[in-house]
Amino acid sequence: MEKRRKIVKAGMFALVATHPLARAQMHHGAHRGAHGMMDHHGMGEHHSAEAYHQVTELMALDRMPTRQALLPLPQLQNTSTTAKRFQATLVAEPKRLTVADRKQTEFWLYNGQLPGPQITVNEGGTVEILFKNHLPEPSTVHWHGLPVPADQDGNPQDMVPAGGERLYTFTLPKGSAGTYWYHPHPHGRTSAQVAKGLAGTLIVRAADDPLAHLPEQHWMFSDVRLDTQGRIPENDMLDWMNGREGQFVLINGQYQPNISVSTQTRVRIWNNCAARYLRLALPGCLWQVVGTDGGLLEKAAEPQEELFLAPAERVEVLLIAIESSRPTLISRYYDREKMMVTEEAVDLTLAQVAVEAKGNLDLPEVLRPFAHLGQPVAQKRVEFSEMPMDHGDHSMSMADMHNMFFINGKTFDMSRIDLRSKVGEVEEWRVFNNSHMDHPFHIHGTQFVVVQREQNGTVTPEPFNAWRDTVNLRPYETVVFHVKQSMPGIRMLHCHILEHEDLGMMANLEVING
Ligand code: C2O
Ligand code: CU
Ligand code: CU
Numbered sequence: 118m119e120k121r122r123k124i125v126k127a128g129m130f131a132l133v134a135t136h137p138l139a140r141a142q143m144h145h146g147a148h149r150g151a152h153g154m155m156d157h158h159g160m161g162e163h164h165s166a167e168a169y170h171q172v173t174e175l176m177a178l179d180r181m182p183t184r185q186a187l188l189p190l191p192q193l194q195n196t197s198t199t200a201k202r203f204q205a206t207l208v209a210e211p212k213r214l215t216v217a218d219r220k221q222t223e224f225w226l227y228n229g230q231l232p233g234p235q236i237t238v239n240e241g242g243t244v245e246i247l248f249k250n251h252l253p254e255p256s257t258v259h260w261h262g263l264p265v266p267a268d269q270d271g272n273p274q275d276m277v278p279a280g281g282e283r284l285y286t287f288t289l290p291k292g293s294a295g296t297y298w299y300h301p302h303p304h305g306r307t308s309a310q311v312a313k314g315l316a317g318t319l320i321v322r323a324a325d326d327p328l329a330h331l332p333e334q335h336w337m338f339s340d341v342r343l344d345t346q347g348r349i350p351e352n353d354m355l356d357w358m359n360g361r362e363g364q365f366v367l368i369n370g371q372y373q374p375n376i377s378v379s380t381q382t383r384v385r386i387w388n389n390c391a392a393r394y395l396r397l398a399l400p401g402c403l404w405q406v407v408g409t410d411g412g413l414l415e416k417a418a419e420p421q422e423e424l425f426l427a428p429a430e431r432v433e434v435l436l437i438a439i440e441s442s443r444p445t446l447i448s449r450y451y452d453r454e455k456m457m458v459t460e461e462a463v464d465l466t467l468a469q470v471a472v473e474a475k476g477n478l479d480l481p482e483v484l485r486p487f488a489h490l491g492q493p494v495a496q497k498r499v500e501f502s503e504m505p506m507d508h509g510d511h512s513m514s515m516a517d518m519h520n521m522f523f524i525n526g527k528t529f530d531m532s533r534i535d536l537r538s539k540v541g542e543v544e545e546w547r548v549f550n551n552s553h554m555d556h557p558f559h560i561h562g563t564q565f566v567v568v569q570r571e572q573n574g575t576v577t578p579e580p581f582n583a584w585r586d587t588v589n590l591r592p593y594e595t596v597v598f599h600v601k602q603s604m605p606g607i608r609m610l611h612c613h614i615l616e617h618e619d620l621g622m623m624a625n626l627e628v629i630n631g
Contacts, residue, residue, distance in 0.1 A: 267606020
């Protein structure tokens with residue numbers, strides 16, 4: 118299964134070795150097309166650190182225990198006694214855990230749990246979460262993908278200071294059943310806070326869910342980077358450029374667990390990694406997608422051999438197995454055109470999975486009628502881009518990195534409105550990735566329907582209608598989607614590689630009452 122192929126990536130810059138974490142400098146040396154500037158060997162995970170003099174030595178992979186039975190995600194207890202109301206407290210706090218090599222790691226966690234506790238609520242229910250920020254810096258809680266009022270959505274404009282608290286409240290409308298998550302959104306610090314462990318899952322259930330009778334299993338993917346001392350290191354320059362990937366890919370906080378699942382299990386999968394793409398494959402099994410970010414599809418999709426999840430994407434799937442087996446769950450190498458990096462095309466082992474073949478499921482023909490948005494009455498154009506490469510040969514500082522990733526030619530400004538939409542208006546968005554690397558696009562407050570994708574002059578209509586809040590863009594790809602915002606206020610749109618978001622690949626959409 119292990120496929121090894123050496124890939125030498127054309128670099129855009131040559132790095133000048135200097136202090137790795139503080140004042141790293143880069144030279145615009147080589148132009149695109151120069152080869153093998155950093156041709157270090159065999160270290161898919163170590164390339165970033167090796168770009169510098171002072172290498173952060175990473176903990177060896179065999180230092181973390183594997184093959185423990187997959188644990189269900191911890192649940193956030195509802196303390197409300199009133200029907201249709203979910204009340205609880207989420208505390209973000211530093212917490213020491215021993216996860217590898219008997220070394221203590223200081224994580225930042227919600228309620229001390231890795232991953233954060235799962236919130237399960239019903240459509241029509243009201244959620245009241247008291248958030249207490251026991252971190253040494255400001256934070257927010259963002260409800261990724263949920264249609265919550267803008268002032269309850271943990272925008273970077275609404276920071277909760279260190280030591281502060283606030284109540285988030287929202288009511289989940291009918292039709293919002295789906296697979297969501299929550300995470301911090303303080304501008305410039307989202308990637309650091311998520312890298313330390315702050316993220317949790319959220320499920321909205323529908324009363325008329327046609328798959329409610331199936332047993333469920335949840336796989337939340339995240340990754341963590343540990344150094345030899347068990348510390349979570351700061352980002353280096355390559356992390357800022359390409360997005361950070363920890364060497365340990367975890368499922369529900371566990372490294373390479375043992376999973377038992379049947380072909381009649383509804384599996385919800387989250388890619389909550391900051392920058393890692395997943396191409397999941399399970400030999401002998403096919404994936405049948407029945408739901409995406411925003412819930413069930415109209416009809417179950419054609420079974421597929423590989424499941425692609427960009428950072429922040431979610432799916433609901435059924436496994437189709439030819440016979441009961443014990444395959445290895447892998448993520449195939451994905452070339453997302455990182456800058457300055459030589460990668461080995463190595464498949465990652467994620468888990469051992471015992472699949473019990475239970476025969477065919479009788480799925481209803483229609484899982485959920487598709488609530489078409491109707492004809493768009495307005496258009497939007499969004500372009501992702503990166504700093505032009507025609508600068509001369511000069512060194513580049515961390516400050517310059519903040520002027521490297523653009524939306525419509527600009528880096529994020531908290532107080533600038535970049536786009537305006539009207540409440541209730543259906544819009545057609547054309548999002549163009551005018552850059553040489555993948556970027557996953559995400560918008561707050563709603564779900565959209567991808568209509569088509571365009572690349573190299575080829576237009577590919579989307580094979581099925583699906584509700585999404587995140588969609589990947591290949592280099593120079595355009596994704597066309599239809600979307601409607603149903604509440605006024607400021608919504609963020611951004612690249613969900615968290616380092617790019619922090620560096621300003623984000624914009625403000627103001628939704629106004631029509
Ligand atoms: Cu999951 Cu604005 O992000
Ligand atoms: Cu979001
Ligand atoms: Cu990006």
